[in-house]
Amino acid sequence: MIFERDLKGAQTRLAELLDGARRAVAFTGAGISTECGIPDFRSPGGLWTQNKPIPYDVFVAHKAARNEAWRRRFAMEEAFGDAKPGRGHRALARLLGEGRLAGVITQNIDGLHQASGIPDDRLVELHGNGTYAICLECGRRYELSWVRTRFEASGGIAPDCEACDGPVKSATISFGQAMPEKEMARAEALTRAADLFIVIGSSLVVYPAAGFPLRAKRAGARLAILNREPTDFDDIADMVTRSEIGDVLAPFVDEA
Template identity: 35%
Template sequence: MRTRPTLTWTPTGVPAPRTTELDEVVRVLGRRGVVVLSGAGLSTESGIPDYRGTGGTLRQHSPMTYQEFVGSAESRRRYWARGHLGWAVVARARPNAGHRAVAALEAAGYVSGVITQNVDGLHQAAGATAVTELHGSLRRVVCLDCGRMSAREALDRRLRAANPHFHADATRLNPDGDVDLPERMVREFRLVACVACGSEALKPHVVFFGENVPRALVDQCYRMVDEAKAVLVLGSSLAVMSGLRFVRRAATAGKPVLIVNQGETRGDPLARARVDRPLGHALTELVARLGCALPEGVADPAAS
C-alpha cells in the first residue's frame, strides 16, 4: 500500500509576512493532528488581562515571584488578600468564542491536544478535554508543607468566613488572579490554615514567576508536539522559554508552526504563517471554514 509522504518545512529564520488571512492555517489544520499552544491573549475577550499584550499589565503591575511567596508569611498574606478579591472575577469569567472554537476543533479531530499557559480553566469550561495546563490552575490550591491539594472554591468559603468585612472594588484584575490593594487592607486580612496539617503555607497550584514547570509536565508536552503534525499558537507572545521551547521543538523537526496573535511574537522567525487578528473573530472563521460549528449559546463575534 502506498503511503502519503509526510510534509515537512524548514524555517528560514525570516518571519513570514503578517497577514489577516487564514488560508494557510486552514490548509494545515485540514491534515488534522495539530497541537494548540495557547496563551493569555486567548482569554482577554473573557475579561482576563494578559501581561505583555497591547494592554499588558507588566507595564503597571509587578507579579509576585515564587521566591517572595515562599520567603515570608507577610508575602503570602499580601497575595491571598489580593487573590481573595481577584478570585471572584476569575470565577465569574466565561469561555469566549475562541475557547469554544478550540473545543470544536478538538471534537472534530483537527486538534489532537491543547497545551495552555493559562491558569483560568476556560478551555475545559468550553468543552475541550485533551488539555495540559503548563502553568497549573487557579482553581486548585496546594499546601507547601504536606502537599494536600484542594479546590479553590473551598478555600474561598473559608477565607470569606475568616474575613467577613473584607470588601473592595475588584473590577481591575491582574493576570495572576489578584487585584491591587492598599497595604492597610492587606494587614487586616486573616489567613486560614491547611485542614490536613495546620500550616498556613497554602499556594495556588500555579507556576509563579521564578518557579520552574515540573520536568515531567514539560516532557509530556514534548511528546504531544512530537506526535503532532503541526503546532498552532494562539494568543501568546512566546516571550518566555516556557512556551517557546515547544515551538522550537516543532520547527526543528520540520513541523509547521502557525501563529494567530495580535502583535509580534518571539516565535515569528520559526512560523510558516502569522495571522494578526483578534482571536475570537479569527477562530470563529476558522471553524466555519473547516465545517465545524461553535457550541450552542456562543454568539459569532463577527456578527456583533
C-alpha cells in the same frame, strides 16, 4: 513566513493547514482569553503592570506575601470570576472533538479550556491552574471557597493546611517555582509528534514554555502564529496573523 494581513486570508490559510495536518497541536497564551474579559499580562493595563508578581521563594518564606497573594487572587475573582470560554476556546474544543486536533498545551491558568469541554487528558497546563489550591508541603487539594472563607473570616490572613500546617497556594506556577515535570514531559511528547503547531495568543517570551514552538518546527511541523503582537518566531512561521483570535477561529466554533 506567510503574513496574512486580512481576516479572510488568515481564516483560509489556517483551514488549509488544518486540512493538511494529521496531528495538529494548539499552544495557547493569555491572548486567547482577552475576549472573555481577562486581561493579558504585559500590555498596558495587563495584570503584571498593576501588580508585580510575587516570587515563589518570597511566598513560601513570608506570611505577609501569602496574605497579599490571596488578596490579589480574590480581587481578580471579583473582576473575572464569571468569565466564560470565548470563541477561541470553543473552536479548539470542537476541533479536538472532531479529531482535527491532537491536544492543547496552554500557559493559561484560568480553567477556560476545561470549561469549553476539553478533557484533562488532552490538555497540558504548563503553568498550573488557578481555580483551586494545594498545600505546598503535603499536596492536599483545597477548593477556593475553602480558602476564601477562612481568609475573610480572619481579616485577610492566608490559611495554612489543616493536615500539616504547610502553606496553601493556588495551584499555579510562580516565578522561581520548578516547572511541573509530568506536564513538561506531556508537552514535549505532543510537540515532537505534531505536524502542525498553532500558537494562539502567546507572546512567546516566557521560557521554558516558549521553546515548544521552535522544537515543533525543528522536528518538521508547520508553524502558525495567531497573536496581536510580533513574536521572535514569526520569521520561521508558515503563517502569521495579527487579526483578532476570536475572529480567525470563528469558522471553527460550534454554535449548536
